[in-house]
């Protein structure tokens with residue numbers, strides 16, 4: 138009997154050993170060979186091959202180390218020496234907004250105001266009376282020739298209104314911080330000469346006080362409210378179908394551009410519910426870290442039950458709150474310490490009061506949520522740093538909070554070291570710098586621009602974590618374009634914006650991978666190519682760390698792999 142037990146035990150041990158051996162050899166689902174792999178893993182920086190199993194990285198190393206994981210059922214891809222990085226993480230963009238922008242009229246490429254008017258005129262011909270026409274991406278500073286007549290450089294609605302007598306029109310500014318409406322939309326909104334400016338917003342007017350059609354910051358609500366009412370008339374099924382379509386379009390756009398994770402900068406509970414349902418049925422194609430952007434009352438009752446870490450196999454995380462302290466620089470909404478250099482006595486807008494932001498921050502810290510407050514101007518950034526510093530001090534038991542400032546675009550010199558000191562993450566968008574540089578010096582003057590505008594290098598040197606993104610649909614969601622901006626600070630005309638603030642290639646790659654993962658507390662599961670992490674991988678046509686600056690712009694995505702599945706492949 139004893140012998141029998143010994144033999145049984147021996148057999149069991151043998152089976153276990155064999156199975157363990159099986160785990161190690163010959164059972165990868167996917168193997169990538171012959172790559173030039175930047176792992177962003179400091180312990181193992183360079184590799185040639187990757188083995189993937191069950192959506193995760195099984196091994197990374199040299200070819201002879203990885204080949205042993207290949208079996209008959211393994212898909213093997215020869216990368217021909219192509220460059221491989223962890224999947225890109227866009228750390229600040231708007232997921233549904235990106236999807237919607239792919240549905241709405243794109244005005245980004247319109248050369249001037251006349252061209253915008255003719256795009257809308259053409260579209261209006263196919264519309265029923267009363268149907269809204271929505272577009273986005275116009276920017277008066279980029280119009281050639283400049284609009285004439287104009288107010289503060291903005292075009293007037295009159296030409297647009299002539300071609301759209303029966304349809305309300307809403308055209309969002311490229312910055313997302315102003316809109317332009319036609320006469321029909323203003324009539325529906327009841328806006329006229331006598332309508333006062335709301336708090337934190339401006340109805341732009343001509344010298345007679347008549348609205349020209351442009352609504353800045355909180356004044357946008359006059360028009361968006363009416364548009365939202367129009368949208369609210371859709372049936373529940375139609376609303377849901379529209380959201381799902383937007384999510385689908387945004388996902389496809391991201392995958393095409395190598396984005397495998399996305400920090401979604403503010404969605405309502407309603408949208409989060411929908412995303413959760415999609416995650417439940419494995420219908421999310423990229424990983425989302427969704428910041429909650431909803432009313433205080435709703436957050437107060439729902440926050441605790443909405444905290445989600447890597448829900449649905451790592452596709453949905455909810456652990457942060459999005460708020461705004463100011464507007465954008467282009468529309469002069471950024472809140473500055475000293476007046477704008479190109480608008481006398483104007484300091485910009487404080488769009489959410491300090492008291493309100495403090496109240497929301499208290500709610501966040503009590504529920505283990507991060508705050509992620511939008512701050513563009515130096516005053517906006519200082520106030521947010523003050524709010525964070527104060528609340529951290531009053532909660533000494535809470536550590537490693539990683540609260541973020543979204544954009545951190547323009548900083549007073551003395552506030553730069555406070556990010557590292559407080560452990561505040563700067564969630565910046567390199568591409569904003571090169572898109573906006575033509576007017577930054579005008580708005581801020583050279584001294585302020587040099588000292589504190591888009592100073593990601595100063596922040597990195599001071600020890601702060603800088604993550605990167607595009608703020609899509611404000612910009613193209615393309616990480617390659619943004620990477621180019623980060624390392625060159627060069628605009629489309631080849632002009633350079635304060636070159637001493639260029640990021641190194643490696644810092645730029647980290648800002649788009651591991652530092653984005655850090656900002657959502659996910660650096661242990663993604664952001665680098667290392668054993669045990671999600672197999673989120675991008676294969677590119679050229680080496681981002683070593684090609685020339687000009688070559689960066691020609692880099693294309695060859696493969697986008699999320700959770701070990703090839704979700705995009707270039708033709």
Ligand SMILES: [Zn+2]
Pocket residue numbers: 229230231402608
């Ligand atoms: Zn944003």
